[in-house]
Amino acid sequence: MSATDRIAALPLRRPAAGLAAWQRGALLLAGLAAALVPLWLLESFHLFQLTMAVIMALAVLGLNIVTGYNGQISLGHGAFFAVGAYATAILMSHLDWSFWATLPVSAAVCGLVGYGVGFPALRLGGLYLALTTFSLAVAVPQILKHRAIEDWTGGVQGLFLVKPDPPGFLPLNADQWMYCVALIVAALCFLLAWNLIRGRIGRALMATRDHPIAAEAMGMDIAALKTQAFAVSAMITGLAGSLSAVAVEYVAPDSFSFALSINLFVGMVVGGVASILGSLFGGLFVLFVPNIAEAISKAAPGVIYGVLLIAFLYLLPDGFAGLLRRLAARLRRGAG
Amino acid sequence: MALLEVEEVVVRFGGVTAVAGVSFTVEDRQICGLIGPNGAGKTTLFNVISGIYRPSDGLVRFAGEVVTGQPRHRMAALGLGRTFQNLALFRSMSVRENVLAGAHAEGRTGFLANALRLPAARREERAAAVQAAQLLALLELDHVAEVPVAALPFGTQKRVEMARALISRPRLLLLDEPAGGLNHGEVDALAALLREVAARFHCAILLVEHHMNLVMRVSDKVVALDFGRKIADGTPAEVRRDPEVIRAYLGDGGGHARAA
Numbered sequence: 001m002s003a004t005d006r007i008a009a010l011p012l013r014r015p016a017a018g019l020a021a022w023q024r025g026a027l028l029l030a031g032l033a034a035a036l037v038p039l040w041l042l043e044s045f046h047l048f049q050l051t052m053a054v055i056m057a058l059a060v061l062g063l064n065i066v067t068g069y070n071g072q073i074s075l076g077h078g079a080f081f082a083v084g085a086y087a088t089a090i091l092m093s094h095l096d097w098s099f100w101a102t103l104p105v106s107a108a109v110c111g112l113v114g115y116g117v118g119f120p121a122l123r124l125g126g127l128y129l130a131l132t133t134f135s136l137a138v139a140v141p142q143i144l145k146h147r148a149i150e151d152w153t154g155g156v157q158g159l160f161l162v163k164p165d166p167p168g169f170l171p172l173n174a175d176q177w178m179y180c181v182a183l184i185v186a187a188l189c190f191l192l193a194w195n196l197i198r199g200r201i202g203r204a205l206m207a208t209r210d211h212p213i214a215a216e217a218m219g220m221d222i223a224a225l226k227t228q229a230f231a232v233s234a235m236i237t238g239l240a241g242s243l244s245a246v247a248v249e250y251v252a253p254d255s256f257s258f259a260l261s262i263n264l265f266v267g268m269v270v271g272g273v274a275s276i277l278g279s280l281f282g283g284l285f286v287l288f289v290p291n292i293a294e295a296i297s298k299a300a301p302g303v304i305y306g307v308l309l310i311a312f313l314y315l316l317p318d319g320f321a322g323l324l325r326r327l328a329a330r331l332r333r334g335a336g
Numbered sequence: 337m338a339l340l341e342v343e344e345v346v347v348r349f350g351g352v353t354a355v356a357g358v359s360f361t362v363e364d365r366q367i368c369g370l371i372g373p374n375g376a377g378k379t380t381l382f383n384v385i386s387g388i389y390r391p392s393d394g395l396v397r398f399a400g401e402v403v404t405g406q407p408r409h410r411m412a413a414l415g416l417g418r419t420f421q422n423l424a425l426f427r428s429m430s431v432r433e434n435v436l437a438g439a440h441a442e443g444r445t446g447f448l449a450n451a452l453r454l455p456a457a458r459r460e461e462r463a464a465a466v467q468a469a470q471l472l473a474l475l476e477l478d479h480v481a482e483v484p485v486a487a488l489p490f491g492t493q494k495r496v497e498m499a500r501a502l503i504s505r506p507r508l509l510l511l512d513e514p515a516g517g518l519n520h521g522e523v524d525a526l527a528a529l530l531r532e533v534a535a536r537f538h539c540a541i542l543l544v545e546h547h548m549n550l551v552m553r554v555s556d557k558v559v560a561l562d563f564g565r566k567i568a569d570g571t572p573a574e575v576r577r578d579p580e581v582i583r584a585y586l587g588d589g590g591g592h593a594r595a596a
Contacts, residue, residue, distance in 0.1 A: 192451040192452070193451070195450060195451050195452070195453050196447060196450050196451040199445075199450040199453075199457055199461055200436075200439075200440060200443045200445060200450055200457065200460060200461065200464075201445075201446065201447055201450045201451075202450070203426075203429070203433055203436055203437045203440070204437065204440055206426060206428060206429055206433075206437075207426045207429070207437045207440075209428075210425075210426035210427050210428055210429065211424050211425070211426055211427070213388070213420075213424060214420065214424035214425070214426065215426075215437075216408040216409045217386065217408070217411065217412065217417075217418050217420075217424075218412055218437055218438050218440045218441060218500070218504070219409050219410075219411070219412030219413050219440045219441025219504070220409055220440050221407070221409045222409065228446075228447055232447055274428070
């Protein structure tokens with residue numbers, strides 16, 4: 001096999017690049033249909049679960065920006081999720097803001113917190129950064145319970161709030177509308193992230209991860225890129241937190257334990273590190289696999305979950321995203 | 337005024353003086369070879385010029401501006417492009433993406449403009465795409481453009497690095513041992529390529545190289561270092577004849593002929 005043959009047999013990194021406009025349009029329509037069908041197919045509880053899966057996918061997307069694409073390991077993204085959730089909950093329950101109005105504030109607050117975390121992150125590489133962010137995840141639930149801010153956060157009791165009302169012209173109930181809200185916010189964020197990643201900044205994020213010295217020689221300001229990546233990442237995960245606050249209609253410190261951060265990390269790896277679409281599957285995994293594990297064994301769901309997780313990692317070494325890439329490559333070869 | 341001015345640069349690592357007060361200049365559009373035996377301080381000096389090391393003393397001026405002490409990521413915007421000795425490509429990215437990453441310094445748009453695909457971001461992206469396509473064609477990389485770089489042979493990866501450095505239209509291209517690991521035929525092709533690059537991109541080239549034959553063939557000017565000092569500076573013919581250079585390469589007793 002000559003060198004060129006070997007190269008021709010290699011998978012291309014961008015399966016979508018080869019698709020014609022009508023094929024992409026068809027894929028988009030199919031995706032839209034798949035996203036909307038559950039509105040009428042699922043009853044309340046399962047629709048709620050799916051809503052949460054969409055929210056988790058959004059949170060995983062945020063993590064993927066900073067850890068997947070930029071290579072800064074964060075085991076503390078649950079903290080940003082919590083900050084977003086509380087920002088929305090406080091504004092809605094204390095100040096009677098509408099849900100939509102809280103989103104920019106939540107994004108701004110989380111962005112600032114993320115930016116702040118980004119600075120010590122510059123000094124702490126790899127495993128040290130992982131532990132530092134982890135400590136953030138451990139600290140945040142306790143900070144939320146603290147007496148000094150109890151009046152705002154509701155302390156251990158947490159805060160209650162209500163889902164946004166569906167607009168009158170739509171024949172949807174509150175649960176169905178909540179699902180749509182989550183879909184709209186998540187779809188927008190996924191679109192923006194996709195734009196970001198395939199352009200100048202996305203390349204710079206990946207370049208900084210792959211080879212920082214070369215990245216600097218190409219004119220990339222590593223400190224600025226890394227702190228901003230942290231900010232954007234925290235913003236996206238924070239928005240997911242905002243959505244979860246209204247979807248659950250309740251926030252409490254213990255909903256945001258460090259297990260949430262680990263779950264997001266698992267979702268990112270299983271879905272596909274440095275993959276936008278993979279984040280979607282990561283969200284589904286995070287939400288549904290624990291349920292499946294519990295359905296299989298009520299006595300030891302943790303064991304089943306562990307086995308399922310290992311099986312996934314073994315069968316899909318590059319996550320769902322890798323599987324999709326391989327399938328797309330096979331389809332192209334079949335067609336070509 | 338010369339394009340690059342290296343003035344009395346001294347680099348000390350602990351007690352070791354790697355570069356002991358070296359001065360030389362590179363003119364606009366000149367190909368300058370920096371030679372010397374192993375440990376002569378070539379790579380250290382190279383890293384000072386490209387901004388990776390800060391000299392203990394002395395300074396580097398580029399196009400009249402002092403670049404010593406400037407942030408490393410400013411170098412590209414000033415017009416200094418470079419390649420690396422042991423390949424420093426972005427491994428997870430395709431050939432095209434690597435080359436596009438080289439255009440980073442040409443762009444201005446940030447997170448927001450890119451996420452929203454604002455016209456400015458689109459314009460930059462289109463301009464970079466056109467330039468990348470031209471460079472990929474020039475360096476015969478177009479047939480592997482979408483392949484992840486890590487999967488390519490060494491010689492091809494070196495060409496990717498060259499394309500990545502050239503896309504930002506540098507006024508001075510710093511090449512760290514471009515012939516390292518190349519076979520005889522590839523070195524011939526490299527010599528032709530360097531000539532073509534200098535002519536087509538109107539850039540000066542500073543070449544740190546072991547491969548004496550290549551340096552002598554392509555350089556307008558050669559600077560020779562030994563033990564951190566400059567021992568010769570002139571045309572290839574002059575430097576080749578210089579007794580100090582001959583001594584540095586062959587040793588006083590006429591050891592093995594590295595200068596061949």
